[in-house]
Amino acid sequence: MAEHYLAVDGVRAYCEEIFRRHGFDDDACRQIVDVVLTADLYGIESHGIQRMQRYHDSLRRKLVDVNARPDVVYETPLSAVMEANRAMGQTTAYMAMRLAIDKAKQHGFGAVTVRNCNHYGIAGYYAKMAVNEDLMGGSSTNTEAIAIPTFGKQPMLGTSPLALGMPADPYDFLFDCATTVVPRGKIEIYGKRGLPLKPGWAADENGKSCLDAGHVLENINKKAFGGIFPIGGESVLTGSHKGYGLGIIAEIFTGILSGGDTSPHVKNGGMGDTSFGFFALDYGLFGDKASIRARVSALLQELRDSAKAEGHDRIYTHGELEMISHDEKLKSGIPAGDRTVEELISIGKDMGLNYADYVREVS
Numbered sequence: 001m002a003e004h005y006l007a008v009d010g011v012r013a014y015c016e017e018i019f020r021r022h023g024f025d026d027d028a029c030r031q032i033v034d035v036v037l038t039a040d041l042y043g044i045e046s047h048g049i050q051r052m053q054r055y056h057d058s059l060r061r062k063l064v065d066v067n068a069r070p071d072v073v074y075e076t077p078l079s080a081v082m083e084a085n086r087a088m089g090q091t092t093a094y095m096a097m098r099l100a101i102d103k104a105k106q107h108g109f110g111a112v113t114v115r116n117c118n119h120y121g122i123a124g125y126y127a128k129m130a131v132n133e134d135l136m137g138g139s140s141t142n143t144e145a146i147a148i149p150t151f152g153k154q155p156m157l158g159t160s161p162l163a164l165g166m167p168a169d170p171y172d173f174l175f176d177c178a179t180t181v182v183p184r185g186k187i188e189i190y191g192k193r194g195l196p197l198k199p200g201w202a203a204d205e206n207g208k209s210c211l212d213a214g215h216v217l218e219n220i221n222k223k224a225f226g227g228i229f230p231i232g233g234e235s236v237l238t239g240s241h242k243g244y245g246l247g248i249i250a251e252i253f254t255g256i257l258s259g260g261d262t263s264p265h266v267k268n269g270g271m272g273d274t275s276f277g278f279f280a281l282d283y284g285l286f287g288d289k290a291s292i293r294a295r296v297s298a299l300l301q302e303l304r305d306s307a308k309a310e311g312h313d314r315i316y317t318h319g320e321l322e323m324i325s326h327d328e329k330l331k332s333g334i335p336a337g338d339r340t341v342e343e344l345i346s347i348g349k350d351m352g353l354n355y356a357d358y359v360r361e362v363s
Contacts (some may be wrong), residue, residue: 004341005333005362006021011049012037014348014358018052021351022059023066024088032090035121040334042322046185047122049336050192053343056120056271056350063271064088064118070095077107080116081258086272089120097126097139104135104280112350113253114276115260119143119269123163124322130280131165131172134289138279139163142254144266146220147180147247150240151274155206155227157218158263158270159183160250165319166283169297174319184220187213187228192339200233201252202226209234218229251278333362 015036016029024032040048058064068087072080080099084092096112103110123139129136143158161183164178181201190197191213205211205225219226231243255262260275267273283292300317308315345355
């Protein structure tokens with residue numbers, strides 16, 4: 001299968017125009033597409049342009065309400081709960097994180113939860129929003145039930161990521177991971193490319209490791225047994241119970257605190273009833289900010305400089321690879337498989353757009 005490398009500016013303009021023709025205003029189009037393309041630039045292909053088909057289908061099926069406006073239904077100086085009313089995930093999440101940041105700047109801490117929303121992209125994007133304001137930030141979302149608990153075979157939790165960011169030099173610390181071995185998007189990519197899954201990634205209807213991406217996705221779509229293993233895989237010997245517990249933590253921070261649906265009750269692939277959680281913290285509450293930033297930067301550098309395992313010459317800290325990837329892909333282009341390009345072309349035709357008028361490949 002061929003790999004295409006797409007110039008970033010053209011893909012950005014094309015995707016923004018797709019959302020514009022769905023009825024979003026210019027600011028919303030920019031916010032949505034920036035989240036999507038940041039995933040690709042960070043090297044997180046599972047949450048990038050390969051998800052455009054999912055967004056397009058959800059908008060056409062009215063699972064996402066273009067005209068919806070989120071409401072704050074509960075608020076204190078430090079917290080808020082937002083009712084999204086099925087608004088677009090990225091725009092709602094951006095609004096919620098901005099509110100958390102504003103509260104942190106005024107009071108030192110802010111936390112905002114959201115209910116009845118849609119897929120919001122990569123959790124790390126919103127944690128990085130706080131980092132860019134010299135704050136510590138965190139973000140999480142639940143999803144439809146797609147993960148099986150340790151020793152189980154029925155999907156009960158989401159891939160529910162946890163992200164945390166902290167300002168540092170020369171690279172900010174940015175941790176962002178699903179609480180499952182891999183996110184659903186990774187299974188989708190392997191399915192599109194006809195590749196077998198890795199052992200311990202996903203389970204069949206009996207709760208046993210399955211390498212067939214199509215079979216796993218079919219079971220998920222049918223709401224049958226089987227799904228993705230929590231971090232740690234099948235066995236407590238490899239830490240399955242730890243990933244299982246992290247999934248519950250994400251659920252508490254999102255579906256529970258927002259008063260929204262928990263993962264077993266999320267339907268339509270998470271379109272319309274997904275919950276989020278965000279926080280921003282002014283770490284100056286704990287002392288001089290310059291000193292704290294210098295201390296975390298020193299720790300991260302000590303990790304990079306520590307002894308390397310045989311066969312390895314570099315240790316990375318979380319967020320470092322993403323920043324390197326971001327800068328490289330701005331020049332080399334966003335990688336996309338044949339299937340993703342075909343989907344982008346098809347979406348354009350649906351919306352009266354010619355893909356070739358916008359997107360070019362980097363030679």
